Amino acid sequence: MDFDFYLPTHIISGAECVRGGGAVFSSLGRKCLIVTGKSSAKACGALDDCTAVLDEQGIAYRVFDGIGQNPLVSSCEAAGKLAREFGAEFLIGIGGGSPLDATKAIAFFACNDLHGVDIYGDLPKNALPMVLIGTTAGTGSEVTPYSVLTVDETGRKRSFRDKHGLSYASYVFSDPKYTASLPYDFTISTALDALCHALEGYFASNATDISDMFATRGIDVIVQALENIKNKPKEEILMSDREMLLYGSLYAGVTINTTGTGFCHPLGYFLTEEYQVPHGQACAVFLRDYLREAKEHLSDKYEALFGTLGYSGNKVLALIGELLDVDLPVLSENTLKEVAQRGAPTGNFLHSPGVFTEEKAFALLKKIFNLL
Known part of the structure; x- marks a missing residue:
């Protein structure tokens, strides 16, 4: 028998779990960057729920909605720069696999002098903590350390994971209502x-x-x-x-x-x-x-x-x-x-x-x- 297991992510599930998560967000800092695609996070209600809780907690935020399907490394680097300039203390990724995978890379770009495919190298032990909110029922990215991105120069997908465990989310919120749209x-x-x-x-x-x-x-x-x-x-x-x-x-x-x-x-x-x-x-x-x-x-x-x-x-x-x-x-x-x-x-x-x-x-x- 093999009982080996490691998963350092706190999963919070159920109806309206995001709206009840104010204490979680407050525990991570006073400024955050929200990472989404162009429309899905808004359409399903997850973005509005999230910003309502942040407003209630007095947490400042900005939204980066430049993540497309099969996210580009360059988009993640741009979001990391925005997070750094804003002084974000944590990230919130909302969406399917693309925004969630991108958030994992952005966590490293925000804290380190990394460019492009540096994300596939030996990463520093420094990344912003993440909250991930899934809006599709497929990727499972919420509970893994893997991030699959598209390399701009080749157009090919390539995955990374951090060997120190920093590409895991700190918290995951899972509410089935966000998949209804x-x-x-x-x-x-x-x-x-x-x-x-x-x-x-x-x-x-x-x-x-x-x-x-x-x-x-x-x-x-x-x-x-x-x-x-x-x-x-x-x-x-x-x-x-x-x-x-x-x-x-x-x-x-x-x-x-x-x-x-x-x-x-x-x-x-x-x-x-x-x-x-x-x-x-x-x-x-x-x-x-x-x-x-x-x-x-x-x-x-x-x-x-x-x-x-x-x-x-x-x-x-x-x-x-x-x-x-x-x-x-x-x-x-x-x-x-x-x-x-x-x-x-x-x-x-x-x-x-x-x-x-x-x-x-x-x-x-x-x-x-x-x-x-």
Whole structure:
């Protein structure tokens, strides 16, 4: 048995938890920078709730709303400069994975003489504390130290984490009501991302008893909620299902906090970078094959999971197929070979079921993109 576990983040959940969080914000300082995208934090009500509490507590703030999807390193550096000039003592990130991941980088840019890809180097032990408020149900970024950013010069995604633990949030607020404004397609894509996290983590070679416990619960509630909401218009999705998806994404996030992700993620990145496929859908393109690899190489663990859940792996395979909505581009063998080469040096391949090599990735890509 392996009981190793580390998560230094205080999670506060439930209806109106942000409005009741004045003492938390006050404990972190008297000035903060709020990091958001252009509109989602406002549309879902999270930004208004947050600023109302800050006003009640007499905390000065500024808003940086320049974070786009797949956030650029340069945007994070610009926000860090603003935080430094304002004298911010802490950060509040509001949004889905993009603003939350960006906030982690901004915490370091605000306190240190860093520029561009310095964020991927040996970081100083100095960063602003963070509060993260999730408004989607997929990324799990609230409860991990990982930040995935787009490098301006290459247009490619690259992740970092701080080895000292400073890229973890100090506090997380999780209120399902903030996910209610998400359109159906976005709800499905983010939920597929969470399902990828839970399944990739469960079958990772570095999984532990603790991560398996969170993964199993995450898979269960995400699958239940996806079955409930598939093909429903946004207005008919129940808050109880949105709650399941949000907390399912946190279970999955806690899982990958220990394990990281498997091969679905690095293989999916290029679909988002080059063809604007939403991240969750891009990763889910490879999820059924990840499950097939798990069944082949980890058959006992595979059977144990679905025995516990009370349904077969085929049910999950079919559900993924129903929810996938990706028009795969026509690609050459050389392009697919480059994708495989890019993923090969990562821990994602190393920790995937079996011996997942560059050659195996290339063969899988050719199968999926109909080049076999």
